Amino acid sequence: MTMAPYKRDIVVPANGKSTTTTTTTTTSTTATTSSTTTGFICYPECQNNGTCIQTNTCLCATDFTGSSCEIQSGGLCSDDNTTNIAPIFLVTFGSGSATFSSATPANFSFTTTYQQAFTIPIEDGYFAFTNAIPNVNTVWHTGALDHTPNDIDGYMFLANADPNPGQFYRGTVNNLCIGERYEFSAYLTNLVGPFGLAKPSVIFQIRTSTSDNTLIGQLDTGEIPEYSTMTWTNHVTIDFRFSFLRANITRFWYSSEV
Structure with a gap:
């Protein structure tokens, strides 16, 4: 996922509609x-x-x-157009020779309602950081790799959708600039092959971290298609201007539900 632009590799296997949960944080200066x-x-x-x-x-x-x-915004922002500039926030979940990473969400500054798996099987409602799709069952694209180009043994975020609504990723980006244009995007894939199973969908929300958690942007991916080979697609692009007077922090919610 990218914020101007900020990218993550996220795998969502089979099944899923989306919902969101909101929590409150406060920004102090x-x-x-x-x-x-x-x-x-x-x-x-x-x-x-x-x-x-x-x-x-x-x-x-x-x-x-x-x-x-009470809020200082100077020194953080440029008057230049932010299109096609370097990412201000980028996470690709690291890399390593072990199939499963020992890193946890805290290493990447996000939280999740899902439980982490460090080996197979990866049950419903669980996630893993893995450098290749594990051989869990015959419908998954076993051995498929992450999205990041030239990323040897790069880990991806694999989430197995829970039958109950769940928030599989929530993170915060600090020091956003009032009036600037930002772009949010994410690469997603369905790790299930063309077997006629239910397809996942994900809702992405961008909210301020003010007490009212004002919604800035939202996008529903719709059903993420299945392919004969695992195919990464930029399913989400949200352009927005951060124009709220009481925050220069914004948050994202990514929720999954079977």
């Missing part, structure tokens, strides 16, 4: 309290040399925002 006096009263007081221009309304100095100018 350290700010210096100082303000310009104009005769109006702002509560809380305008910070970082902000000016109280009318009751409870702050005019913020350059590079600061928020109702009391």
